[in-house]
Amino acid sequence: QHASGGAAAAAANAASPAGGASDEALPQAMLELANPKGRLQELLMQKLRRSLTEADWAFRIVQGGGPGHRVALSVVCPGSEHIEIVSGAFGKLKDAEQDAAR
Structure with missing residues (x-):
């Protein structure tokens, strides 16, 4: 239940506090994919x-175990823009793509 790779884990932890940004900067998406x-x-x-x-980016495990585990991808861009998309076994790809396109 922790990110693989020290640098990725550190980057994910560093990016997490930016969660107070605007809704547009933090689109959430749920994917149903093998990868x-x-x-x-x-x-x-x-x-x-x-x-x-x-x-720019780092992965972290949101919920470990089984096929329903979720992976969060956090991205911090120049200008303090922070984007996080979360994968999971319970969402729909079409909805995720629409959220990511916003």
Whole structure:
């Protein structure tokens, strides 16, 4: 129930306090996918219109165990924009893509 990789965990922890930002800066999405990490990266790259670097993003496990585990992808952009998308086994891909496009 913790993020893999020390740098990723540190970046996720550093990004978490920014949760007080506007709703637009914090879209939430739920995905039903075999590879949620890869799809979350794709959705955020589309939203940001650029590729993500190790300095920009970090994964963290929100709820561990079983096929229903959730992975949160946090991204901090220049200008203090903070985006977080959460994957899970209970959502719909179409809704997630619409949320990410906002």
